[in-house]
Amino acid sequence: MAVYVYSITSKDHPMRLDGVHGVGEPPGTLRTLRTVTAGALCAVVSDAPDGLRPKRRDVLAHQEVQERLMADGAVLPLRFGMTTESDETVRAALADRAGEYQERLRNLAGTTEYNLKASWEEEPLLRRILRESDEARDLNAAIRDGSGTPQMSLALGELVAREAEVRQQALAKGIVEALHPYVRDESFAPPGGHDFLSVSFLVRADQEEMFLATEISLANQLGEECEVRLRGPLPPYSFV
Known part of the structure; x- marks a missing residue:
């Protein structure tokens, strides 16, 4: 199943995501958030639902994830609708562009x-x-x-x-x-x-x-x- 990517942050971010759900129809596991880690970086993801459209419910869910993460530290928020093939693809991207992402996180810290x-x-x-x-x-x-x-x-x-x-x-x-x-x-x-x-x-x-x-x-x-x-x-x- 495809993976929906919400944002990238540092591995030591508190990740207080209790009670926050991802995009997709409830109930079930599609809306369950998880993290993918590579080195010092971490991506917040969930399984991507089929036929995702920018419905109000899903846009708000995407936004809530960003706002919850922002409250505790720097975050690189991705635009609504960003998907990729698998957790391994996400992990590879984090590793390949680790220096770039870490520099961006440093620039966004405290802003x-x-x-x-x-x-x-x-x-x-x-x-x-x-x-x-x-x-x-x-x-x-x-x-x-x-x-x-x-x-x-x-x-x-x-x-x-x-x-x-x-x-x-x-x-x-x-x-x-x-x-x-x-x-x-x-x-x-x-x-x-x-x-x-x-x-x-x-x-x-x-x-x-x-x-x-x-x-x-x-x-x-x-x-x-x-x-x-x-x-x-x-x-x-x-x-x-």
């Missing part, structure tokens, strides 16, 4: 992940551009009083797009720089929807309080025009 996304409401951003850009304001006035041309409308649209990008990039840089002193690493992702920033921070445990206080202060300073959304603490998927 946790937070994900931050930020968006800027379209109307307030447009008002700011018209207030701060003489060129945009003149074009808009001409269009509104009927003296403008189709070319002016196109020029205004292009100008607003450029100005919006400049302001969003500057704000994204400012947010990241303000939080940077409290983190060990950063991982950027392409923002989606109306977001102009999507970044994950690897936050040091001894700086977590200051990180959270700074994020709250930034959100208050930005006001209602900008929405800042912070999720965490999370398993450090972005830094594995």
